[in-house]
Amino acid sequence: MGLPKFISEALRAVARRPFTLMYPFERREPPEGYRGKQVFDLSKCINCGLCAMDCPAFAIEMVEIGGKKWPKLYMDRCVFCYQCAASCPKNVISSSKLYELAGTSRSNLVISPEPPAMEGGGA
Amino acid sequence: MSAGMGEADFLEALKSKLGDKILRASVMGPRRVAITVKPGDHRIAIEALKAFGGSHVSTITGTDMGESIEIAYHVWCYQAKIEASIKAEVPKSSPSIETISDLIPGSMLYEAEARDLLGIEFKGLPYEGRLILPEDWPEGVYPLRKDWKPDWLR
Amino acid sequence: MTTTDLIIGPQHPALHEPERFVLKLDGEYVVDVVPRIGYVHRGIEKAAELRSYIQDVYLIERICGICNVSHSLVYVQTVEALQGFEIPPRAAYLRTVVHELNRIHSHLLLLGVVGELFGFDTLFMYLWRDRELVMDVVESITGNRLISAFNVLGGVARDVGPSQISEAKRAMEYLRGRMKFYKKVFAEDPTVEKRSKGVGILKPSSALSLCAVGPVIRGSGIKTDLRADDPYAAYGEIPFNVITYDTNDSWARFMVRVDEVFESIGIIEYALDHLPDGPIRARFPRRVREGEAVGRVEAPRGELINHIISKGGDKPYRFKCRTPTLANILAACEMIRGGQIADVPVSLSSIDPCFSCEDRLAIIDVSKGERYSARIRDLMAKYGASR
Amino acid sequence: MGKLATWCRLKSPWILHINAGGCNGCDIEILAALTPRYDVERFGILLKPSPRHADVMVIAGVMTRQIAERVKRIYEQMPEPKFVVAVGACALTGGVFQNCYGQAMRVDQVIPVDVYVPGCPPKPEAIIDGVVKLLGKVGGGGSQ
Numbered sequence: 001m002g003l004p005k006f007i008s009e010a011l012r013a014v015a016r017r018p019f020t021l022m023y024p025f026e027r028r029e030p031p032e033g034y035r036g037k038q039v040f041d042l043s044k045c046i047n048c049g050l051c052a053m054d055c056p057a058f059a060i061e062m063v064e065i066g067g068k069k070w071p072k073l074y075m076d077r078c079v080f081c082y083q084c085a086a087s088c089p090k091n092v093i094s095s096s097k098l099y100e101l102a103g104t105s106r107s108n109l110v111i112s113p114e115p116p117a118m119e120g121g122g123a
Numbered sequence: 124m125s126a127g128m129g130e131a132d133f134l135e136a137l138k139s140k141l142g143d144k145i146l147r148a149s150v151m152g153p154r155r156v157a158i159t160v161k162p163g164d165h166r167i168a169i170e171a172l173k174a175f176g177g178s179h180v181s182t183i184t185g186t187d188m189g190e191s192i193e194i195a196y197h198v199w200c201y202q203a204k205i206e207a208s209i210k211a212e213v214p215k216s217s218p219s220i221e222t223i224s225d226l227i228p229g230s231m232l233y234e235a236e237a238r239d240l241l242g243i244e245f246k247g248l249p250y251e252g253r254l255i256l257p258e259d260w261p262e263g264v265y266p267l268r269k270d271w272k273p274d275w276l277r
Numbered sequence: 278m279t280t281t282d283l284i285i286g287p288q289h290p291a292l293h294e295p296e297r298f299v300l301k302l303d304g305e306y307v308v309d310v311v312p313r314i315g316y317v318h319r320g321i322e323k324a325a326e327l328r329s330y331i332q333d334v335y336l337i338e339r340i341c342g343i344c345n346v347s348h349s350l351v352y353v354q355t356v357e358a359l360q361g362f363e364i365p366p367r368a369a370y371l372r373t374v375v376h377e378l379n380r381i382h383s384h385l386l387l388l389g390v391v392g393e394l395f396g397f398d399t400l401f402m403y404l405w406r407d408r409e410l411v412m413d414v415v416e417s418i419t420g421n422r423l424i425s426a427f428n429v430l431g432g433v434a435r436d437v438g439p440s441q442i443s444e445a446k447r448a449m450e451y452l453r454g455r456m457k458f459y460k461k462v463f464a465e466d467p468t469v470e471k472r473s474k475g476v477g478i479l480k481p482s483s484a485l486s487l488c489a490v491g492p493v494i495r496g497s498g499i500k501t502d503l504r505a506d507d508p509y510a511a512y513g514e515i516p517f518n519v520i521t522y523d524t525n526d527s528w529a530r531f532m533v534r535v536d537e538v539f540e541s542i543g544i545i546e547y548a549l550d551h552l553p554d555g556p557i558r559a560r561f562p563r564r565v566r567e568g569e570a571v572g573r574v575e576a577p578r579g580e581l582i583n584h585i586i587s588k589g590g591d592k593p594y595r596f597k598c599r600t601p602t603l604a605n606i607l608a609a610c611e612m613i614r615g616g617q618i619a620d621v622p623v624s625l626s627s628i629d630p631c632f633s634c635e636d637r638l639a640i641i642d643v644s645k646g647e648r649y650s651a652r653i654r655d656l657m658a659k660y661g662a663s664r
Numbered sequence: 665m666g667k668l669a670t671w672c673r674l675k676s677p678w679i680l681h682i683n684a685g686g687c688n689g690c691d692i693e694i695l696a697a698l699t700p701r702y703d704v705e706r707f708g709i710l711l712k713p714s715p716r717h718a719d720v721m722v723i724a725g726v727m728t729r730q731i732a733e734r735v736k737r738i739y740e741q742m743p744e745p746k747f748v749v750a751v752g753a754c755a756l757t758g759g760v761f762q763n764c765y766g767q768a769m770r771v772d773q774v775i776p777v778d779v780y781v782p783g784c785p786p787k788p789e790a791i792i793d794g795v796v797k798l799l800g801k802v803g804g805g806g807s808q
Contacts, residue, residue, distance in 0.1 A: 005462045006399055019406055020703045023789050024796065030787075031417035033435060035426070056328070056335035057753060057760045076756040079784035081335045081426040086434065095420070102781040102794035104801055106756065106772070109782055127506075152358050154507055155571050179488050181573065182599035184584045197571060197582065204506055206571055208584075229488025229607055232312070233599070240322075266323055319685070319726060320764040336760045342689025342785065386692070405699035412696075423689045423785050 030097045035080045037098040038073055043116045044090045045070065051084035051093065060084060063113065070113035076106050127204030130156050133175065137207075140171045155206050162194075162211040162220045169198060169209060169223055176202030180223070183233040185241040187269045192218045192241060196230070215268075219244040240267040280308055283618070298610070298625075305617050310610040325596035330356055330565055333593065334429060340598065342423055343386065346379035347576035348598075349428040354509055355572030355583040356430055356593075360565050366511070366553040368432035373511040374445075374548045375418060375427050376574070377541040381452070382411045383577035384534040384541075387629045388459070391531060394622050395472045400462065407455050414445045432558030442549050449542045456542070460535050463528075473528040477612035477624030480525055489608040490601050491579020492537070493628050496530035498523030503575035515547050527612075527627035534629075564591050576601050578629045602630050676708030677799065680718030680742070684735055684771065686725025689785040690752035694722060697788040704792060715741040720798065722791070726754040726761045727769050739775045747802065749794050750777045753784045 021028060030036065047068045052060040059077035062069035071084075071092075085093040103109050128136075130150040137158065138145060144167060147159040160168050169177070177200035184195040196209045213220055222245040224231040234245040235254040242265040253260070265271060283300040301309040321340055325333045338349040350372060357364060364372075385408040392400030412422045418437055419425035427434050437445075463469050479489065484497040494501060502519040504512040520536040522529035569586040579601035586595040605628040612624040683691050697704050698711055712718045715738045727735065739746070748771070753759030755771045771777055778801065781794035 005466050009403070009458065010399060019700045020706070021701055023702060023792060033420045034416065035420040054331050056332040058762055075782045076780060077753060077759060078782065079335060079753050079759050080421065083331065083335060086429070099783070099787050099790045100793040101783065102779055102790065102797050104779055104797065106780055109780060151570060178485055181580060181582045182597065184597040186586055186595045195584065197584065201501065206573065208571060227488065228486050232603060232607060266320060319728060319761055324764045339687045339760050342687040342692060402700055406701065409701040422787060423692060
């Protein structure tokens with residue numbers, strides 16, 4: 001029976017810098033294109049509803065504000081697949097690197113539409 | 124292992140073995156063929172596939188076609204390198220077919236699964252009881268049949 | 278002779294196909310096994326028929342979180358075959374890269390869990406430490422650590438840039454060095470040897486007749502791998518070896534996975550070096566023509582097959598999916614039969630049923646009618662210590 | 665006395681991990697939070713197999729019909745005060761599995777949930793963040 005192979009490895013690890021990331025005191029920036037919280041640029045929105053139609057998790061609801069339908073996103077249903085962004089003909093939806101989304105109530109996890117001011121009505 | 128054979132050659136070779144037992148045959152795509160037989164002849168067809176190394180049942184699909192239920196046995200032939208789908212249609216009013224689990228024991232769970240979800244009776248299947256559905260699932264309700272569509276499902 | 282019934286599961290919801298095994302025991306030995314699965318049957322096949330082809334990509338991706346890439350890959354390939362659609366060559370290569378990254382992460386995950394099952398927690402921690410590198414590469418390419426949402430109908434969702442390629446290559450080079458060390462551990466370490474050699478024998482003849490797939494059948498010396506036999510994506514153009522071991526035991530199945538990681542590293546490096554230029558995605562119609570198609574891929578756990586029947590329109594008429602764990606359950610029963618109860622966890626984990634280590638047991642002592650629950654690990658401690 | 669217990673729990677919350685029947689993704693990320701890269705044990709967070717020892721239930725996955733009753737029972741077995749962190753879209757609402765015939769309900773229809781962590785799956789950092797937010801809520805909201 002030989003010496004267990006792991007002893008040398010474990011000894012070497014003692015001398016090395018810890019591998020642990022000291023989150024939340026030390027953060028790693030998510031890579032470019034990380035699928036975090038959505039950002040809506042509603043000034044480009046043409047109210048077509050394709051994002052709501054293709055959403056696999058039924059997370060987007062078209063709500064009426066000022067006579068037009070705008071996308072309202074429920075983050076608690078969202079699976080962050082970004083099919084909505086792919087379906088959108090006008091590139092309204094883009095991703096951000098924000099991932100610390102935890103909330104104490106489900107009603108906080110909603111991105112309500114804020115249509116451009118010129119439309120009137122407002123949020 | 125051999126390099127495999129073409130789909131058309133494979134169908135030719137199979138036709139010479141099975142003759143007019145084949146009702147329909149088609150090439151679905153590269154390395155994919157579909158053969159329709161009468162229920163009952165499916166055991167002979169699967170037996171015949173063994174000459175091409177067809178000992179691996181990939182899965183069994185049951186499909187509700189309205190009036191009938193189509194049962195498709197997908198068999199991978201190791202030597203021919205062809206995935207052959209042997210199909211047989213049974214009437215939906217009394218869906219019943221002989222098991223193939225004595226020919227290929229690995230098909231047992233797939234048959235039990237199809238029995239659970241579509242209510243097909245596999246005569247001679249050694250596995251008893253429910254495999255997939257919960258114990259409290261109502262008797263005689265088969266979720267993959269097209270006519271089972273409760274209103275809360277969307 | 279009285280036999281005791283030991284019920285493993287079903288409390289293992291981490292699997293998409295959680296099994297319950299009723300073991301008939303004669304003392305320490307398992308006489309017979311009866312499987313019962315489907316405790317977390319979610320009804321995906323029915324749900325897929327009610328959703329559009331586009332929504333189904335993401336639904337089917339979530340059949341299993343570990344091998345999500347394989348699930349979405351086989352689905353999009355089957356729908357593309359149904360439509361007679363050719364994807365751009367760059368997309369085929371990118372799919373291959375992400376598919377192999379998925380395989381590496383899945384194999385490392387299992388090998389780590391196996392380490393924990395052996396009571397070799399150090400191995401578990403080290404393997405999972407190195408697995409984080411793969412996760413970083415997956416995150417930088419797909420935008421999420423686990424669920425990739427990378428394969429879409431008509432191609433892939435996003436392109437890779439030069440910085441991602443060099444990062445991936447650096448990680449693969451480092452991982453190759455680490456895997457050489459782990460291979461040594463798995464090949465020579467006495468703990469691994471004692472716990473897995475000669476445990477859970479699956480003869481080649483039974484592997485064939487029980488329709489085992491993936492590393493399970495390759496661990497029984499049968500050379501079959503869909504990437505070579507039924508090539509898809511870019512596998513037809515990439516050289517690699519099909520790994521087999523012929524000792525037929527759990528150790529062989531673990532070694533197959535260790536060696537497959539090397540092959541996957543090679544495939545990723547080759548694919549990144551030979552990445553064709555051009556578009557990554559072609560426009561795929563929302564409505565799919567009538568017909569049917571059968572698609573298969575070699576998922577980390579073995580053959581994964583989809584059968585889709587279309588009657589036209591934007592929703593599939595029938596979606597059928599058979600996951601590799603289901604195919605291997607009968608083989609697992611065969612491995613357990615005749616063995617000792619303390620070997621059950623190792624044999625079960627050698628088919629890689631996701632996380633059998635977390636499986637809970639309900640022990641029913643028939644004579645007393647008492648029932649109590651324990652985790653496999655507690656049970657192992659109990660049975661291991663008494664010998 | 666109650667204050668002391670809360671203080672102790674804040675310093676070292678013990679976690680019970682339940683998968684109510686999801687795809688595994690969130691579970692792997694919860695497990696990843698315990699492995700060397702994130703190593704939550706440095707906060708005194710320990711994973712406990714038994715509900716009797718746990719203060720915080722971390723639950724992931726869709727609530728299937730068969731599991732709902734069991735989750736309720738496990739929750740009742742946990743000692744007071746107890747907290748629940750729901751992780752992932754499936755636990756929150758069902759995610760892509762909404763209206764599948766096997767899925768019964770949301771987690772918060774079965775047991776009260778204190779913190780919701782959206783994502784599919786959330787990063788291990790996000791799960792740690794959820795637990796930290798829970799501790800903030802417990803600490804800030806006064807002792808029980």
